[in-house]
Amino acid sequence: MFCPSCGNDDLKVIDSRSQQDAIKRRRACISCGYRFTTFERIEKRYPMVRKKDGSLEKFILHKIRTGLENAFRKRKISGDAFELLIHEIDAEIASYTNPEIESSDIGTLILAKLSSMDQVAYVRFASVYCEVNSLDDFLALLSFGDNSMQTKHSER
Ligand SMILES: [Zn+2]
Structure with a gap:
């Protein structure tokens, strides 16, 4: 310098x-x-995101922000809590040591956080992110939510 x-x-x-x-x-x-x-x-280095079709794309936090804004639309969450959630997701992905992350792993990471925050936001985010196409998919999604809640409780 x-x-x-x-x-x-x-x-x-x-x-x-x-x-x-x-x-x-x-x-x-x-x-x-x-x-x-x-x-x-600290220099942030994000892994590349491996999509379901096998292609790689850059990790863009803004996409996750938009997805979560939609999920939390008209739900009660403070601006601070929302920013903290974004910050936590950002930090977790930035600390990922592999050069690649599966897009489904990002979805799982976010859903794990939402399941203990807001069930409506959870289902909304999951239905977009996990491509729910049928009632069976939807029910499977709901039971996943319940399981993760139970795991959380039993850990205490
Ligand atoms: Zn000088």
Whole structure:
């Protein structure tokens, strides 16, 4: 890194603060005394998403946000709780160590969260994400929801 003022690379850190998602550093140029701020952040690397048809696509958080907005339409959820949910999903996918993730695994991850939050949102999201085409599919979906709830309870 070079001083933005004089181009010298002889810099010192005069202050360092940890923020929620970054480390903020105040730096000073030893040569000219110029002071500036840098931010250090964790680089997010998402796995590629393997779709049901076998093709790969980039992970786009916005798609999940849109899907969840639809699922929670007219449901009671605070903006904070919704953002936290998005943040958790984002963090879990970003921490995935494989270079690829199955789209169905993303769906399962999200459904596991929804099942303990809002059953209506859960069913809405599942019916879109899991391509429910018949009543049997739908019933299977509901029993999956019940099972995951029971597992949660029995873990306590
Ligand atoms: Zn300088």
